[in-house]
Amino acid sequence: MSILVVGSVGFDSITTPSGRVENVLGGAATYFALAASYFSEVRVVAVVGEDFTAQHESVFHKRGVDIRGIEHAAGKTFRWGGQYLDSLNEAKTNFTELNVFEKFAPRIPADYKDSNFLFLANIDPTLQSAVRLELSQVRLTGGDTMNFWIERTKQELEETLKLIDVLLINDSETKMLAIESSLPRAARKVLAKGPQALVIKHGEYGATIFFRDGAFGVGRHPFRAPALPIEEVKDPTGAGDSFAGGFMGYIASQPELNREVVKRALFYGGVMGSFAVEQFGTERLQGLSREEIDGRFEIFRELTHLA
């Protein structure tokens, strides 16, 4: 089954305690697509500028990702600069140059209209809704958002949440969206806004998925997946999008969609996030093998499962 991801492709300049890189390929759609490519066919809708070269394209092509939906516009590609010197859990933004991303109006190629899975990366909720409504064959929509949209476009976001099946956000976004400090209570409030399930990403502590009653079959409790305790997190950039890529990619690879599949997907999300942070940028996600991925999945199981 093929997944369509709509979001940013850009160039990042990142400083962490482990070092510094400049203008490396990044963006939510990039991390998502590379992570998901180990499980399913992936299509990307994004916009880049004239500085996006054949070399950048080849990163996607080598992973078999379909980037015919990446629009080439006049001007420069989106650029972001950030640092994680005080805390690996939170980036401090040095600069954001929206460039061609400022006028991003996603155009879905005709060939992409049969996509069965959709991931709406962190963009303007109005665009998220428009994309979703254009696709009639989608079985499951995943989505992300951030504090910026929660604060500034709350009404539009509420509409988008009615169209998203699984929302993947972090602890503080969940609390802000629900205006509630207890995480389980905030989760219930977010689910009441539309999604069938809410994945709350806890960074180094893993992630928890909360289900609406009856969503993806029967089951009483939430489910929690760990993150791998990694000695040297070189670059946390893209961990959340890589998580989403592993999560959605695994779901799209499965013949059935039930709660057990979703739980395993949560583990695969953690696995892909754990790989992403081991090197700067998307480097680690470019050359993995399915054996390495499944090997780490087993480590995640050993990390959490009693005999």
Next chain:
Amino acid sequence: MSILVVGSVGFDSITTPSGRVENVLGGAATYFALAASYFSEVRVVAVVGEDFTAQHESVFHKRGVDIRGIEHAAGKTFRWGGQYLDSLNEAKTNFTELNVFEKFAPRIPADYKDSNFLFLANIDPTLQSAVRLELSQVRLTGGDTMNFWIERTKQELEETLKLIDVLLINDSETKMLAIESSLPRAARKVLAKGPQALVIKHGEYGATIFFRDGAFGVGRHPFRAPALPIEEVKDPTGAGDSFAGGFMGYIASQPELNREVVKRALFYGGVMGSFAVEQFGTERLQGLSREEIDGRFEIFRELTHLA
């Protein structure tokens, strides 16, 4: 097998978003003893003042806890006042009255000398070491400490760490003790100081145990237990000591001491911590049944285990 716990017994005045209580029975040794009492015989060494009444004693007696080691001194019992209004993860101390606890010099009754398990709650590391050295039949020593001792009595604490088999502390204490911001690296540094295993308590995210090579049998990875996502945490006070009580209590109840037992103990730690926070003070820990505890253990398993 019997466990001896040495630590504080006191009266707490606590304010949380759920309400306020004054002068309720608390203290690390109290939470530990009540939690562990559902698994093993427990003995307490502590000091109280003249305001410690038969009513307070009965809380221990009802759970079968042996408190002949609680010394009654002239003066008032240790009192602590705190609030969790900004965050349930961190207490803000309103006042600390050490009272009789200021001169606490643990005296181990002759009847307690055959204790096989020992928990050194958060007290002066010099006292912790003295207690450990007095007991010749101990098979496993658990211990706690805090920022106060890490900052002020580092040298003494280093000596204590050589006598402790399992250290149970939280994330920030681990990083402070190791002078290292990566948690897995910090864990390795702490283990190099002496303990066979380090339990890092992550609050609402559960706990991770790191093992020295070969400790408690063979095994490569750390192990992580969840915490229950509880809608209304009424009072976080004592969660960590209740965790330690469940952890040590379960270990002491088992005929063998191997890695699988330690992993299950980590789950039982989380279970007892999750009960503790559901009511103010020790209320919830006073009237549990083993069936309730094992029922919650199964919920913890469902929360984390794939089919």
